[in-house]
Amino acid sequence: MTGTAAVRARGVRKHFGDVVALDGVDLDVAAGQVHGLLGPNGAGKTTLLGLLLGLTAADAGTLELLGRPVRRGSAVPDEVAGFVDGPGLYPQLTARQNLAAVADLRGHSRAGVVAALEEVGLADVADDRVRGFSLGMRQRLGLASALLLRPQVLVLDEPANGLDPAGARQVQSVLAALAAGGAAVVVSSHRMDDVTALCEEVTVLAAGRPVFSGPIEKLAAESGELEHRLRTSDTDAARRVAVAAPGVRVLRGDPARRPDAGALVVRASTAALEGLVARLVQAGVAVREVAPVVAPLEAAFLALTEGQHDGPLVGAAGGRGTGESR
Amino acid sequence: MSAVVAVPTRPASALRGYRFELLKLTAQWRTRVLLLVCAVGPAVFVAAVSRQSTLPTDTVFGRWMGQTGWAGSLVVLSFCCSWILPLLTSLVAGDAFAVEDRLGTWRHLVTVVRSPGRLFATKALAAATVLAVLAVALAASSLVGGLLAVGSHELVGLDGHLLTPGQAAGTVLLAWAVVLAPTCAFAAVGLLGSVALGRSPTGLLLPALLALLLQLVQLLPLPVAVRVALPGSAFLAWRGLFTTPAQTTPLLLGVGVGLVWAVAATALARHLFVRRDFTDVASDGLGGRVLLRVVLPLAALFAVTVAGVAVAAPASGAGIGREQLQTSLATSYAHLYRLQTRELARPDVTEAQLRTSATCDKGGGLVADTGPGNDWRCVVSWHIPGATAVGSAVYQLDVTADGRYVADGDGPQAVNGFFQVRTPTGDAPNPIWQFDGLVDLLAPTTKG
Secondary structure (H helix, E strand, O other): OOOOEEEEEEEEEEEEOOEEEEEEEEEEEEOOOEEEEEOOOOOOHHHHHHHHOOOOOOOEEEEEEOOEEOOOOOOOOOOEEEEOOOOOOOOOOEHHHHHHHHHHHOOOOOOHHHHHHHHOOOHHHOOOEHHHOOHHHHHHHHHHHHHOOOOOEEEEEOOOOOOOHHHHHHHHHHHHHHHHOOOEEEEEOOEHHHHHHHOOEEEEEEOOEEEEEEEHHHHHHOOOOEEEEEEEOOHHHHHHHHHHOOOEEEEEOOOOOHHHOOOEEEEEOHHHHHHHHHHHHHOOOOEEEEEEOOOHHHHHHHHHOOOOOOOOOEOOOOOOOOOEEO | OOOOOOOOOOOOOHHHHHHHHHHHHHHOHHHHHHHHHHHHHHHHHHHHHHOOOOOOOOOOOHHHOOOOHHHHHHHHHHHHHHHHHHHHHHHHHHHOOHHHHHHOOHHHHHHHHOOHHHHHHHHHHHHHHHHHHHHHHHHHHHHHHHHHHOOOOOEEOOOOOEEOHHHHHHHHHHHHHHOHHHHHHHHHHHHHHHHHHOOOHHHHHHHHHHHHHHHHHHOOOOOHHHHHOOOOOHHHHHHHHHOOOOOHHHHHHHHHHHHHHHHHHHHHHHHHHHOOOOOOOOOOOOHHHHHHHHHHHHHHHHHHHHHHHHHHOOOOOOOOEHHHHHHHHHHHHHHHHHHHHHHOOOOOOOHHHHOOEEEEEEHHHOOOOEOOEEEEEEEEEEEOOOOOOEEEEEEEEEEOOOOEEEEEEOOOHHHHOOOEEEEOOEEEEOOOOEEEEEOOOOOOOOOO
16 A cells, blocks of 8 residues: 555445445555556456446445445445446547537546647547547547546556557556546556556456455466466477476476477476476576566466456457376 | 545536536537438428418418418428428437446436436426527428418418418427427427437337327327327417417317427436436446336326316317318308409408308218218308309318318309309419318317
8 A cells, every 4th residue: 555545445246136346355556656447347346446436326235435435325435436347538528629528527627638638639620520439549538538637546447458559558658647636546447568567566356355365466366377488499399397396387388379389398396397497407408588478467467366257358469278197 | 645635516517417408419411410400401492382272281371382482381381280390309309318328328427417307307497498599490480481472462361261471480380389399399309319218229110109109199080188188289280270269179179288288298308317327337228118207107197188178178078069170161252252352353351241051961961970080061052242042062072080171162053163263363272172170179069
């Protein structure tokens, strides 16, 4: 935690009919912090973000925003802004009209509209109808709409969805600046690289329950044994060494995957992997590359939410390996 | 790091919310096309039809379109009441909430406005405003078209009496105002459908489907209390303004029923809307619960209004009896005979001098003399001043269940004449060859 709690949830429960969307969720987000919300589809991320934005009320538990309790029938504070399930724009209106409407409805001056558009790089299309905008432009306009309100708590659902790498970096930079200015930012994302780049702490949800909450480094450490791809000067010799190495399991790589072609895929802890590399060097096998098949953060996520996810994650290290134990 | 500050929370201003909803509605190409069509269409239609030799005599006042500009507006009003106004409520109110479902903007809107109740109010008010503007455009356009094409002249009422241009102007405008009540009722049903049925096209079409259903129901020989308690009854009752005295009871009851439906359906829609869970992405209306939470309450409302009308204006049967028909026909004939006399430049005669009476029979004694049908046959008798002979003429009446009838002269030809008469200023419709009339369904009746 880097400061006073801007968001504090304890034992939050929410159900829709027989479906339990959230089950005993705790959440702490400090002012000035970017907090990531991870979880497979249907894990309860959108419901939790919806609670923070006042779209619905919890069935049980307590929620405080900026020190104020939020109960059934009471609205969230003015300084909370953001979007869930898309930025919610009107295609028949221009970008400027969309933002002006938000400013009007929330009692803000329209003077900030141009600045918000400039901040997300949309000033030159301010008077174009949103109908013609790409997905990435819509995401950025949605972000501008939230920034317009100068929020102390910013809640965003997949803010980098549809953005190209440059756009994603721009959004990351805007959110980092906002957090540096003292705002608490809560983002959900399927993109591990975005979470790694942005968030200091994360909460992982699975089937409505928090399965991890804490610093992102600690999440990476949860990964335990990881699959690694080794490229060496002699793959057959390397395989023989690996089979004999303690704590190392040799997996069958997926020949259909280009990175696995001609490589040795093993599962091992960090210590066992280091031992394997030393044995290879002693055996005269040159090690050209050692790379995780799945990034540690993603591996930890998959381990924590095993059996819950129904869609692929997109991470810096590519997709999940399909290694098969010998 | 900034300090966390608790600040007061307030929903968006109602006025700003209303302006935003209006902006969204008017930015839609559909609204713009509707406004253009409503502003131009009636004027073109009335101007074109008024100059034709064949006029829409099956519509009330249609036969007078070539004589006065006020009649064209009433023909448009009549047509609007059947189809156009319910269709407009479908397109505007019936889509007011569903459009947010389609665009996926509910969560954004709720977080910005932060009061579902206020959001509902601003949306309903904006839809009502657009509908009112469209109705005003229809009225203004039809009046402009008629007055420019034909001019402002006397209008023949539904009991044959003449309205001066000033009276006609006031009564026509009042008739347009009256139909705003059932339009509000249909708009409220549209809002209800839009809230309850989500993206389903049934929600969008609900007012149009209701209009179609009511059109079919209106054809049935229903008890008069049921007929007047229908939410669209004022779509017909405005015609009572064009008799002397005006048929105010069905008119006021119709307006009242329309407003009750408007308030009740709006309240039900609001009740459903503010309880919606906006985080439920899969939410798309009530689905199978529509029957219990929408149809059943509306059926109960209908039962209550039927009971209310029955208490407010006790009447039995279909409201169409021999005595009422005879009185109405005799009155109309006297007024129209006097009009014909004037057109033919004959010496003026008063209704009192004519002492007109009518004797009607339905179905030639095979059926009871009550209810709608095209088998009414009436003999009209009158006294010609200065003559001992009593004039008489036979009329075949086609009486519809809503109280309107068309009296078609069945001879003798010497009395009824032809469909046109030659006046000092040119040919004009023969007022007693064929004419429209209106029975007051809630007037005291004597059966048989």
